[in-house]
Amino acid sequence: MPTNPDSLLSLGRSVIRVEAAAIAQLESRIDQNFVRACELLIACKGRIVVCGIGKSGHIGAKLAATLASTGSPAFFVHAAEASHGDLGMFRSDDVVIAISYSGGSSELLILTPGIRRMGIPLISLCGEPDSPLAQASDIVLNTHVEREACPLGLTPTASTTASLAFGDALAIALLGARGFTEEDFARSHPGGRLGRRLLIQVADVMTQGAACPRSLDTASLRDAVAEITSKGLGMVALTNDNDELTGVFTDGDLRRTFDRDVDIRNLTVSSIMTHNPATITREEMAFNAVTRMQELRITSLPVVTDNKLEGVVTMHALLAAGVV
Incomplete structure (x- = not known):
């Protein structure tokens, strides 16, 4: 009808x-x-x-x-x-x-x-x-x-x-x-966005071990680029002989280096890396990593303990974990 x-x-x-x-x-x-x-x-x-x-x-x-x-x-x-x-x-x-x-x-x-x-x-x-x-x-x-x-x-x-x-x-x-509290709510809702924000730590989503892009800061630019390429995270964390973080080098840094009038064949990565980069600890909440990356307009953060490199957390991993 x-x-x-x-x-x-x-x-x-x-x-x-x-x-x-x-x-x-x-x-x-x-x-x-x-x-x-x-x-x-x-x-x-x-x-x-x-x-x-x-x-x-x-x-x-x-x-x-x-x-x-x-x-x-x-x-x-x-x-x-x-x-x-x-x-x-x-x-x-x-x-x-x-x-x-x-x-x-x-x-x-x-x-x-x-x-x-x-x-x-x-x-x-x-x-x-x-x-x-x-x-x-x-x-x-x-x-x-x-x-x-x-x-x-x-x-x-x-x-x-x-x-x-x-x-x-x-x-x-x-x-x-x-x-x-919100934290109590998150514990009973681990699959929800609030739960993921309040429960997931950096340690749960960071890349570590052999998958982490890392190199000595004395490495050649060629070797640093090879590490970026092989690990596929668009960056490499650089350390000294004591495994202490000294800088990072990204594919963006590489593009900017090409724009400069320099001979890249004999460059060491330490001469063009970003010194004293922003970092985060493994115990911090993953959502803090999101906030920090957004504020700094970057897509990755080295994870350190007492300035010793433990891994890298990326915006891609945070998105995949549903933290964002």
Whole structure:
């Protein structure tokens, strides 16, 4: 059937208004029950077990993931699977968060006696405070909404959004209470950009050993160029007999040498190298290397310890590691 653009716009905007209103109503429910729930979760010696089914189950899986990534060990258990063996994953030092808007989901209610027998505290995110689930809970966080955003009043929309927002409020309140930092976040997100920036050190990405382009500063220009060519990093680090870094020579330096009116056949690389080059240590964060290279408009840095050459870190390697 043909679409009506005005109708599509009207319905879409209506959903946003209804769901925004539902979230706004939650603010007044961030009360002493919320504080008690947070204190219970902070004191948890085991893990936070989030449980739900249907659309509430999807919200629960997201909540468990958010908790786990922000310093509160958590996992999600599907309510139906829990009643067929996965209840064995629960431990007496855990805390359970059950999500059900109606509070009458039979798959959740069948679990409550077992949870009680194990002495596990039960927090519910529930839209019906007088429901069986709410009555079985130690703490009820009220996610009631005036109406669903669905014009039929059937599809969970505003109600699931309310549960999602309340769950996020819990997770972020716990994050703040635990003093969770960027470094903590990075440790649980090693594959993300922030994780790579805060976790990867120069030592993890530098070129070292036989692959590192290096030469004595007494070498001929011909030998230095051969080392640049064979190692393929566009530069060579130059040292004295004690393996101390004395300079660097790059393919850019070579081009600039050709522009000068000199006889390059008898030149030593020390006469045209860059003396006292910028360096970095292996223990520094790789992102610091990126910053330094960008500031100096260079593409490589010698890695040194007590001025002894250990390797070279390049912008190409940093890009490949996802640090940039």
